[in-house]
Amino acid sequence: xxxxxxxxxxxxxxxxxxxxxxxxxxxxxxxxxxxxxxxxxxxxxxxxxxxxxxxxxxxxxxxxxxxxxxxxxxxxxxxxxxxxxxxxxxxxxxxxxxxxxxxxxxxxxxxxxx
Amino acid sequence: xxxxxxxxxxxxxxxxxxxxxxxxxxxxxxxxxxxxxxxxxxxxxxxxxxxxxxxxxxxxxxxxxxxxxxxxxxxxxxxxxxxxxxxxxxxxxxxxxxxxxxxxxxxxxxxxxxxxxx
Numbered sequence: 457x458x459x460x461x462x463x464x465x466x467x468x469x470x471x472x473x474x475x476x477x478x479x480x481x482x483x484x485x486x487x488x489x490x491x492x493x494x495x496x497x498x499x500x501x502x503x504x505x506x507x508x509x510x511x512x513x514x515x516x517x518x519x520x521x522x523x524x525x526x527x528x529x530x531x532x533x534x535x536x537x538x539x540x541x542x543x544x545x546x547x548x549x550x551x552x553x554x555x556x557x558x559x560x561x562x563x564x565x566x567x568x569x570x
Numbered sequence: 571x572x573x574x575x576x577x578x579x580x581x582x583x584x585x586x587x588x589x590x591x592x593x594x595x596x597x598x599x600x601x602x603x604x605x606x607x608x609x610x611x612x613x614x615x616x617x618x619x620x621x622x623x624x625x626x627x628x629x630x631x632x633x634x635x636x637x638x639x640x641x642x643x644x645x646x647x648x649x650x651x652x653x654x655x656x657x658x659x660x661x662x663x664x665x666x667x668x669x670x671x672x673x674x675x676x677x678x679x680x681x682x683x684x685x686x687x688x
Contacts, residue, residue, distance in 0.1 A: 499680050501679070505676060563613050
């Protein structure tokens, strides 16, 4: 069975500092990987995804994540965060052949301080 | 972009009543929709997979008689919480997979429905 581990429940960081949110997964088959962001009392928005090809994927708002198969990781990074990046971030995985069924990590609360 | 709506956004009901939550894909057809439940400060837990024209597939531990799912059309799935109790209070989120989506296509999430059972 697949699982997703987000190693940090909360990450406080000052504005304009770099940040990394860690995600590790386990699966016996090939996977697709996702990062979602959730603002208070809202649904999830897709931030970026890895389906195939280049292991480095980027979002339009400066986030990037790198798929590392040997370490089974998909860490999310941003070189300089803004106050508006404060939100809950979820790493998720779905297995090839799994019919779109997605398992989510526990989430990481990113809190950007002025 | 693909938009998924949920109605209502917030509902308060008395214990013992039933509540229906609608999930609609507004600009695409979805053969598969998912229903999730999220407790405060926790992750999403998949409750069931809803396929148009067939019975929903429930995850282990989810009571199918309590959480009735109907996927009557390619743009609408409903979740009915029957005989709701305070422990059913939660944030319910649906997602939809576009009909023409390639394998591994993105799910599009609704904004969620906050249910409070008194």
